[in-house]
Amino acid sequence: MLSASVELMLHGSTLTLQARDASLYDILTAFAAYGITVDAQPGIRSRFNGVLTEKGIDDALDQILQHHPHNTTWREIPYGRGFLRVLSGIQVYAPGPAGQDPMQRIAPGPRRILALPTGEAYLADEVLLGVRPGGDAERFRRLLANMGGQIISADSQTGIYRVRLPQNTNLPALLNQLAQNDLIAVAEPNFVYPALPPHGQETLTAGSPAPPTALRPPAPGHPALAIIDSGLDPRRLPEDILRASRDVTGANLPLEDPVGHGTHMALIAAGLSATPGHAPGGGAVPLVSIRGFDPDGNTHSFGILESLTFAAESGARVISMSWGAYTESAVLGHAFQQAADQGLILLASAGNDGRNQLMFPAAYPSVLSVGAAAPNGTREPYSNYAPGLDLLAPGTALLTDGDLQTVLRGTSMATPWVAAALTAYLHQHPEATAEDAVAQLRTALRFTDSSGNETPGLFDEEARARFLGSGAND
Numbered sequence: 001m002l003s004a005s006v007e008l009m010l011h012g013s014t015l016t017l018q019a020r021d022a023s024l025y026d027i028l029t030a031f032a033a034y035g036i037t038v039d040a041q042p043g044i045r046s047r048f049n050g051v052l053t054e055k056g057i058d059d060a061l062d063q064i065l066q067h068h069p070h071n072t073t074w075r076e077i078p079y080g081r082g083f084l085r086v087l088s089g090i091q092v093y094a095p096g097p098a099g100q101d102p103m104q105r106i107a108p109g110p111r112r113i114l115a116l117p118t119g120e121a122y123l124a125d126e127v128l129l130g131v132r133p134g135g136d137a138e139r140f141r142r143l144l145a146n147m148g149g150q151i152i153s154a155d156s157q158t159g160i161y162r163v164r165l166p167q168n169t170n171l172p173a174l175l176n177q178l179a180q181n182d183l184i185a186v187a188e189p190n191f192v193y194p195a196l197p198p199h200g201q202e203t204l205t206a207g208s209p210a211p212p213t214a215l216r217p218p219a220p221g222h223p224a225l226a227i228i229d230s231g232l233d234p235r236r237l238p239e240d241i242l243r244a245s246r247d248v249t250g251a252n253l254p255l256e257d258p259v260g261h262g263t264h265m266a267l268i269a270a271g272l273s274a275t276p277g278h279a280p281g282g283g284a285v286p287l288v289s290i291r292g293f294d295p296d297g298n299t300h301s302f303g304i305l306e307s308l309t310f311a312a313e314s315g316a317r318v319i320s321m322s323w324g325a326y327t328e329s330a331v332l333g334h335a336f337q338q339a340a341d342q343g344l345i346l347l348a349s350a351g352n353d354g355r356n357q358l359m360f361p362a363a364y365p366s367v368l369s370v371g372a373a374a375p376n377g378t379r380e381p382y383s384n385y386a387p388g389l390d391l392l393a394p395g396t397a398l399l400t401d402g403d404l405q406t407v408l409r410g411t412s413m414a415t416p417w418v419a420a421a422l423t424a425y426l427h428q429h430p431e432a433t434a435e436d437a438v439a440q441l442r443t444a445l446r447f448t449d450s451s452g453n454e455t456p457g458l459f460d461e462e463a464r465a466r467f468l469g470s471g472a473n474d
Contacts, residue, residue, distance in 0.1 A: 006030045009166055010150040013085060015060050017052040024048065025106070027064060028092065032108035034164055035152040035250055036087055039103040043094035044068060057087055069093040077154045077161075079137060084151060108250045110296070113192050116172060120327040122189030123300055125165045127174065128331050130158070130186040139183050147174065155305040157312075158335050162190065162302045186330055193304070195230055195261045195297045195323045196349050196359075196412045221430070224286040225269055225423040226311035226319045227416060228304065229262030231255065231291035236263055236401070241270050243286040244314040248306040249294050258295045264408060265322050268397050269416035275394040275461075285423040288314045293323070301329055308339050317426050317434070320419035321348040321367075322412035324359030333364050340366035345434045347419045349411035351384035358386045368438065370415045371395075377446070377458050383411055385456075391445055393418045393459045421464050428468065441467055 005022040008015065008030040019027060024044050032038045048064050055063075061070060071091045076083035094101065112124035127149070131140055144151065149163040165174070171189060178187035224243045232245065234255050245255045257263045267273050270284050290307045292299040311319050319339070336346055350371040351359035362369035363386075372383040372395025379385060380395050393414035399406045418441075425437050432440075444467035445457025457463075 007167065008034075009148060010034055010057070010087070010164070011054075011145065011148065012150070013057055013087075014054045015052065015057050016054055017050075017060065017064070019048050019050060019064075021047055021049045024065065024068070024092070028090065028106050029109050031087075031090060032106050032250070033111070034087075034150065035108075035162070037089040038092075038106040039090070040092040040106055041094040041101045041103055043096075043101065044092060061090070065092060067095055069095070077151055078156075078159075079140075079151070081137060086151060110294075113298070114171075116189065120189070121192040121325070122171070123192060124171075125167055125169050126190040126302075127163050127165060127171065127178075128186075128188055128190055128301060129161045129163055129178070129184060130331070131161070132183060132185045135183045143181065143183065153302065153306075155302070155309060155335075157309045157338060158305055158331070160186075160302070160305060160331055160335075186334075188301075188329060188331055191301045191325070191327050191329050191332075192298050193300070193323055193325045193327070193360075195259065195293050195299075196352055196410060197261075197297075222286050222427045223317040223423055223430075224288050224315050225416075225419050226288040226290060226307075226314065226316035227262060227265050227269060227419075228290045228292045228299075228307045228311070228319060228321050229265050229323065230259035230293040230297065231257035231262045232266050232287075232289040233257045233260075233263045237266055237270060237272070237287075238284070241284045241287055243288050244310075245289040245291070246307075246310050247291040248303045248310070249291060249299075255289065255291075257291070259293055259297050261297065261322070261412070262289065262291065262293070264397070264399060265320065265412065265416045267399055268413060269320060269420040271420065273400075274398040275396060275413075275417055285420050285427070288316045299323065301332055304332060305335055308335055308344075312339065312342065312344060317343065318345045318419050318423045319347070320416045321346070321361055322410075322415050324349060324351055324362055326357065326359060328360055328363070332361060333366075336361060336364050337366045340434070343434050345419075345422055345437060347415050347422075349415045350386075350389055352382050352410050352412075353384055354382045355384050356386055358384055358388055363388060368418075370411060370418055371456065372409070372411045372414045373458055373460065377460060379455060380409070382409075389456045391418070391441075391456050391459050418459055421459070421467060424468055 005020045006026045007018040028038045073089035075088040114124045148166040153162045178184050292303045346367040348362035348367050350362050350369050361367045368390045371392045372380040373392035374380050395414045397408045397413040444463045446463045
């Protein structure tokens, strides 16, 4: 939570600030919470006390930062038929010798997570808005002013605006008001989604270190697999496998994975873990790693929108998502359908609660839902199921790190294994459409239930070999 000594509200090119003997670090952290990239050198120890009301941002920063040299960067966000100029970055330098020290990124700090009366979790003091085509830009500007809202970003694919609201905004009441406004096509919270923890985990000590796994680098022109998760520990993956990476959490940090979940998913997708009937090794698919989850293991709707856009721009044709919640979002439902219409294949984990209900995003029609299969091919009892479940895949993965071997179980593990096979198929058949690839995947599935459609098809090693043919190890 931000320091109680700082209350900051941005509106367009102006700000209102109330600071009670606040450190500059606390004030800069408040700016970072607006999605602004803030870099500062160590040794900034000044304090500010005062109230600024509707003051121009550049003039206000001159007053707040006083003798600290600083720069600002701005960007233009599409706004009606024109653009809205918003602050995107602040760089602050320490005076004297400390001014030669390297910059440090100031993280936005943890955000409050609240729940609607119906139970869905969302980020406090934010709303996602979509404006009807041809809407009056000036009306939208006035609406934002009346809300005290500040556009902090916009998704170029869906046209959704992420809007920051004043602290302690009553979001359910605001949503009721926006539903009556004919200018607004969609308004909903910035929902929160957690990474799916393994249903079961067991760490073993190997008798001796496992031999290095022979993994052939991706071939030139190989399509990429994007993993939207908690990031990637680059020490665990060969450099030539990673095609691109991005942090959409707002921290804008270098490639890392403080949670570990995303690294596990990448190792499975890359062929660096064993699954029942399938040893590690063979040919690798190139990966796009997108860190959408914060250190607490949560992501949000707008971060997912940014992730989809970055995945497409980075050349990914398949997207793997091992996370979810029982929260349906009109914004995300539209975004996933739009991505599928553009030729992306989307896969998501069904969930590890053993419920007759799929989590979202696996429950969206545009997303392939993946459940977990036990080594004998039957559905794991913990794996969610429902009529919309598309397939089962091995839900167990063995990851080796030096002398340690970790067994992970869950629908999370099943999803990237299938996603990697789809990516390999698209490399083998570059002319194939997403529909072609998914149809061939369904044809290759093995059915273990002779009674009909009670059990989804199984994508095990036998089905994988059928699907990829002689290139099953590529």
